[in-house]
Amino acid sequence: MSQSENIFIQFNDQMVAAKHGQTILQAARQNGIQIPTLCDFPGLPPHGSCRLCVVEIEGKPNTPTACTTPVEDGMVISTHSPKVVALRRELLQRGYALQLLDVKPIDPCYANERSVVVDITDQASLTAALRGCDAVVHLAACTTDAPWPEHVKLSIEGSISLFDAAREAGVMRVVYASSHHVVGLHPRAPNGPRLGATVQVRPDSRYAVGKAFGESIGAMYAGKYGMQVLAIRIGNVNTRPIDRRRMGNWLSWRDLGLPVAH
Numbered sequence: 001m002s003q004s005e006n007i008f009i010q011f012n013d014q015m016v017a018a019k020h021g022q023t024i025l026q027a028a029r030q031n032g033i034q035i036p037t038l039c040d041f042p043g044l045p046p047h048g049s050c051r052l053c054v055v056e057i058e059g060k061p062n063t064p065t066a067c068t069t070p071v072e073d074g075m076v077i078s079t080h081s082p083k084v085v086a087l088r089r090e091l092l093q094r095g096y097a098l099q100l101l102d103v104k105p106i107d108p109c110y111a112n113e114r115s116v117v118v119d120i121t122d123q124a125s126l127t128a129a130l131r132g133c134d135a136v137v138h139l140a141a142c143t144t145d146a147p148w149p150e151h152v153k154l155s156i157e158g159s160i161s162l163f164d165a166a167r168e169a170g171v172m173r174v175v176y177a178s179s180h181h182v183v184g185l186h187p188r189a190p191n192g193p194r195l196g197a198t199v200q201v202r203p204d205s206r207y208a209v210g211k212a213f214g215e216s217i218g219a220m221y222a223g224k225y226g227m228q229v230l231a232i233r234i235g236n237v238n239t240r241p242i243d244r245r246r247m248g249n250w251l252s253w254r255d256l257g258l259p260v261a262h
């Protein structure tokens, strides 16, 4: 049978077409059927490690992972049977529980997530929300060249509030989402030398000045209070480099996720 030939499989009570050689997860996505995933990144070979994408297949005794199992003609697949839902819950319980902090409720949340509405500049509420956490991933900022007052509020006051709240709540690990814009005014030369982590800060925008401040305050809390702070100068995050220019600052989803998770 050729790779492009259609076969027919059943997801829950829905009969769909799939291509020979596809995985169950690929066929599900192609047909708009949701299967939760964690370690799967589109464009990269399947990892098969989180097991969150387990499914049941009629006539098979085990629960294989959808991201690594190829479809077969006539397969009958349950994506949300009581057995696989219970299995996913158990897997999530063994993993991280996430508190998602934002000024608006986050909906929907996965089973291991909880939405907490809090303003980053409200230090008392932030401290309360962080108590009991092992680590914070600090992503809040203005993402555009907004006027100075917005950057001062979110990037400067917000970072002060976040680091103070983390210290007060006893959370000694902070991952800070910085940006390549912090060194964006260094001249770019085709085939020129790479910019390392120790190169002088040369912010290219108001946004970048805010990010440079976050790196600075993180360095102070690490040096003065013994916090473990990781500032990542995030470039263009994507499955693969979009073009030649963004090849130089490309960061894959997997490479971004690894230091955050460990």
Ligand code: FES
Residues within 6 Å of the ligand: 036, 037, 038, 039, 040, 047, 048, 049, 050, 051, 052, 053, 054, 065, 066, 067, 068
């Ligand atoms: S998505 Fe992690 S094992 Fe399939």
